[in-house]
Amino acid sequence: MCQIGKILVDMEKIYKAKQFEGKIYQKWESSGGFIPKFDSKKKSFSIALPPPNATGQLHLGHATMLAIEDIMVRYHRMKGDPTLWVPGTDHAAIATQNRVEKLIGEEGQTRHTLGRVKFIKRVRKYVADSQGTIRNQMRKMGASVDWTRERYTMDDQLSTAVRYAFFRFYQDGLIYRGHRIVNWCTRCQSTLADDELEYREEKTKFYYLKYGPVVIGTARPETKFLDKIIIVHPKDRRYKKWHGKKMMVPWINGEIEATFISDEVADMQMGSGAMTITPAHSFVDFELAQKYGFEIHQIINESGEITEAGGSDFKGLLVKEAREKIIQELTRKGLVDHIDENYIHNLSVCYRCGTPVEPLVSEQWFINVNKKVRGKSLKQRSIEVVKNGEIKILPDLFNKTYFHWMENLRDWCISRQIWWGHQIPVWYCVTKKKRMCAKPIVALETPKHCPYCLGNKLQQDPDTLDTWFSSGLWTFSTLGWPQRTKDLANFHPTSVLETGYDILFFWVARMILLTTYLLDEIPFKTVYLHGLVRDKQGLKMSKSLGNGIDPLDMIDKYGTDAVRLSLVLGSSPGNDMRLYEEKIAGYRNFVNKIWNGARFVLLNLDKDDFRKKIDYKSLAKIDQWILHRTNEVVKQASKGIEEYRFSEVGLMIYDFFWSEYCDWYVEMSKITQNKAVLAYVLKTVLALLHPFIPFISEKIWELIGEKELLMVSNWPSVNPKNNFPFSKREIKQIIEVVSVIRQSRAEYHLSPAEKIKVTLYGHGLASTLNLNLAIIKQLARVDELVIKEKGEKLKGCLGQFVGNIEVYLHIADLIDISKECERLQKELENVSQYLDRLKKKVTNKQYLRNAPKLIIEQDKHNFDESLSRQKNLVAQLKNLM
RNA sequence: GCGCGCGUAGCUCAGUUGGUUAGAGCGUCUGGUUUACACCCAGAAGGUCCCUGGUUCGAAUCCAGGCGCGCGCACCA
Numbered sequence: 001m002c003q004i005g006k007i008l009v010d011m012e013k014i015y016k017a018k019q020f021e022g023k024i025y026q027k028w029e030s031s032g033g034f035i036p037k038f039d040s041k042k043k044s045f046s047i048a049l050p051p052p053n054a055t056g057q058l059h060l061g062h063a064t065m066l067a068i069e070d071i072m073v074r075y076h077r078m079k080g081d082p083t084l085w086v087p088g089t090d091h092a093a094i095a096t097q098n099r100v101e102k103l104i105g106e107e108g109q110t111r112h113t114l115g116r117v118k119f120i121k122r123v124r125k126y127v128a129d130s131q132g133t134i135r136n137q138m139r140k141m142g143a144s145v146d147w148t149r150e151r152y153t154m155d156d157q158l159s160t161a162v163r164y165a166f167f168r169f170y171q172d173g174l175i176y177r178g179h180r181i182v183n184w185c186t187r188c189q190s191t192l193a194d195d196e197l198e199y200r201e202e203k204t205k206f207y208y209l210k211y212g213p214v215v216i217g218t219a220r221p222e223t224k225f226l227d228k229i230i231i232v233h234p235k236d237r238r239y240k241k242w243h244g245k246k247m248m249v250p251w252i253n254g255e256i257e258a259t260f261i262s263d264e265v266a267d268m269q270m271g272s273g274a275m276t277i278t279p280a281h282s283f284v285d286f287e288l289a290q291k292y293g294f295e296i297h298q299i300i301n302e303s304g305e306i307t308e309a310g311g312s313d314f315k316g317l318l319v320k321e322a323r324e325k326i327i328q329e330l331t332r333k334g335l336v337d338h339i340d341e342n343y344i345h346n347l348s349v350c351y352r353c354g355t356p357v358e359p360l361v362s363e364q365w366f367i368n369v370n371k372k373v374r375g376k377s378l379k380q381r382s383i384e385v386v387k388n389g390e391i392k393i394l395p396d397l398f399n400k401t402y403f404h405w406m407e408n409l410r411d412w413c414i415s416r417q418i419w420w421g422h423q424i425p426v427w428y429c430v431t432k433k434k435r436m437c438a439k440p441i442v443a444l445e446t447p448k449h450c451p452y453c454l455g456n457k458l459q460q461d462p463d464t465l466d467t468w469f470s471s472g473l474w475t476f477s478t479l480g481w482p483q484r485t486k487d488l489a490n491f492h493p494t495s496v497l498e499t500g501y502d503i504l505f506f507w508v509a510r511m512i513l514l515t516t517y518l519l520d521e522i523p524f525k526t527v528y529l530h531g532l533v534r535d536k537q538g539l540k541m542s543k544s545l546g547n548g549i550d551p552l553d554m555i556d557k558y559g560t561d562a563v564r565l566s567l568v569l570g571s572s573p574g575n576d577m578r579l580y581e582e583k584i585a586g587y588r589n590f591v592n593k594i595w596n597g598a599r600f601v602l603l604n605l606d607k608d609d610f611r612k613k614i615d616y617k618s619l620a621k622i623d624q625w626i627l628h629r630t631n632e633v634v635k636q637a638s639k640g641i642e643e644y645r646f647s648e649v650g651l652m653i654y655d656f657f658w659s660e661y662c663d664w665y666v667e668m669s670k671i672t673q674n675k676a677v678l679a680y681v682l683k684t685v686l687a688l689l690h691p692f693i694p695f696i697s698e699k700i701w702e703l704i705g706e707k708e709l710l711m712v713s714n715w716p717s718v719n720p721k722n723n724f725p726f727s728k729r730e731i732k733q734i735i736e737v738v739s740v741i742r743q744s745r746a747e748y749h750l751s752p753a754e755k756i757k758v759t760l761y762g763h764g765l766a767s768t769l770n771l772n773l774a775i776i777k778q779l780a781r782v783d784e785l786v787i788k789e790k791g792e793k794l795k796g797c798l799g800q801f802v803g804n805i806e807v808y809l810h811i812a813d814l815i816d817i818s819k820e821c822e823r824l825q826k827e828l829e830n831v832s833q834y835l836d837r838l839k840k841k842v843t844n845k846q847y848l849r850n851a852p853k854l855i856i857e858q859d860k861h862n863f864d865e866s867l868s869r870q871k872n873l874v875a876q877l878k879n880l881m
Numbered sequence: 882g883c884g885c886g887c888g889u890a891g892c893u894c895a896g897u898u899g900g901u902u903a904g905a906g907c908g909u910c911u912g913g914u915u916u917a918c919a920c921c922c923a924g925a926a927g928g929u930c931c932c933u934g935g936u937u938c939g940a941a942u943c944c945a946g947g948c949g950c951g952c953g954c955a956c957c958a
Contacts, residue, residue, distance in 0.1 A: 013918065013920095014920070206958090208958095216958065217958045218958065220957095266958085267958075270958055273958095274958085284956090284957095344957095345956090346956080348957090397886075398885095400885070401953070401954085404883095404885095404953090404954070405953090408955085505953095536892085536893075538951085569906095570894055571894080572896095575894095577893095577894085578893060578894080582892095582907060583893075583906080585920075587906090588920065589918095589920040590906095592918070592920045593917095593918065593920080596917045596921085597917070597918080598917085599917045599918075600916075601917080603917065604916070647895070648895075651895070651905070651906095654906095666916095667922095669916095670915085670916055739923095742924065745912095745923085745924085746911075746912070746923070746924040746925075747924080749911085751913075752915075837902085840938085841938065844939090845938085846938040849938085850938060852900075854900090855900050856900095858900085861901090862901060866902095
């Protein structure tokens, strides 16, 4: 009878995640298990956590990242590899500054009324709060990060790394200052990198304006005050006579001197084929102006207002106001040819605040990506390490995107006109005694004197660095660089960089760019990119749509383990995934199933049974079968995790535990029980599942009386003693026999209470069937089971076949003959078709020559089996009629 | 415009280099209380793997074209 273990007292029927998770995390953390143990014999494994912005809280994207990284980290830790996962946060320059500006805005302040010092103080407080929230959330997610090594991009040591990096690049001539056209956000009052733009499709008016002898088209007449150059294609016959000519043309503020230039950038097909250029406010025009040495006039200033270039009537007007006024003026002068009201164009907007971006010329700091130093440019180094396979990007289709982006990369503007961030380590001498003092002073430490005139009036460049400049150093700045630390030697390059594909360019590419130069090594060996989490309809989750799911709510409701599974299982790298509550609830059910599987085992076993060795002399077939299957699962799980196929591995273990261990082995073990095997398989599955669902696996581990934490226990290994391929095949047949009987029972609506008689002809398997007689009886609800090696076809019975085994249900009075005939006919047809197909294959010489041996063997086996099945069906039909 | 991805059961999606008669979860339907679990158990229905053609002994998988959807980059005269 069932023996109630003492353990059961703690196990309710339903697993309540909330009760355990907090305590379990504390146990892990205080055990020191998150801190790597050095072992020179083993290969180390390290991940630098992509630092979340310290601007609030974590969302589902972060949760996905934490779940996937934790799987890898826990797997390697269990394997005994020295494993390090460095956590931290990013100061997220523009994003954070905007948040705080909004906050103080509600108090009626601006950063200017507050002043730089007070504002920064305010931001620091905001960041500290946010970091607290993030730490808490990471613990909730179960992330096994090494908290003793937590870093923040604005830490002193990391700031030193930033200065050091800047200094090195400057010394090597890769950082320069120059007047260049940049993307300018008039709201943030700062430059933006090319990839910090987003695009919004917008309907606008498109104006065709008469400019001297040509008609030019523009969506932005407000930039055109001083357009003096008309570009036409050299081959354009219409304008040949004008090449190089100058002429006076009536324009917004009176006449203007225009010059015709021919260049191939002009598209003859487009509009009139002629265009004027605005060098200060268009990237293409700027390049043209540089090529020809045209004058560059700023028309729009940093606040989005018209400058003096617009004349007294327009100066100070905002872009939008100016546009209308200009068109009025031009209409009055009869210079508007026509207006297209429905022009659709892509408006570039700031990725942080959505304000339209103005391209304008400004003096900024840049990283030169094309200049060759030590034989190669930054660009070349970055492309090379991916091309030669030093860095692998998963899924590999992102390789192409990466190369395309790298190859087209322009110099990277790294200065930002905001206050929050690493202030640029450059000083200017304001004493200005000598001419030399005009040169910027770039230094590691804040200089006290001007090195040229020894004057002590120095002013630091007010700008700050692009946030990606500091996060680009993340894999090694967190390990102590520029000092040569033990961590740096042990854990760099990091093993894997796991992040969303949406920051491939922002961050991943920049890390490669900076690291390959500064360290002359790669930042990471593998890049694993996960997809975006979307809602059930496939829409991006956003505040404005109100379709966002807060991971904390879900954890509260379903438990962390269930949330982790729902983010990892059923999705593949690089592909977006959809998340909705039913999905999480489904995985919660699985977690509960594990709880109850364990509950059953604990009900039947004493704690000592969990530590008993398997007695290989007394194994039943079912024990051999489940041990064999466990071996297979262990093997595939390890291989799968090594190959980053987390979803597949998780689903496989899920299936094994539920559909094989619980549905069959546990049920069978109610008849004949091998405690050691029952315990061994449960323990193995718990260990395999630990990286995926750390909390419940650890909890059960504790309940079965293990002293050591599962987190630091050994990863299961394949045991050669557990290989029983024959038993696997035999038990498969038993399972099928049971299934066939169950199907028939269901079909004839036999309630479980109704007992029946069954006769089996084993045809070689009678002894195996006999060994499992009790099991078959119980699982198929058979009252009387007769097993023979072979015998006459039984009349008046429902006959079925499992391989060669004949299965007869003695339910003569219930059988619906015509229905049964129909079923058999249908099946016969099916098998015959299948046989035809196989026959064609097996007799095909090409096939026999080309197909792998294994496949041919399988097909031949199937052929034989189907042939006997066909024979049996025919006999059965005859028997019925 | 250039590049990339997706299209598999009612829904959400897996499907490793081509190889059993294509899978899972949810939902639907029929039954159910058995040494854990109704967040459960047993069983069932449900598919032109978007279409057309090709390569191959063999295609959901590879190639070409088409249709539908999405994304990235560029352009924005």
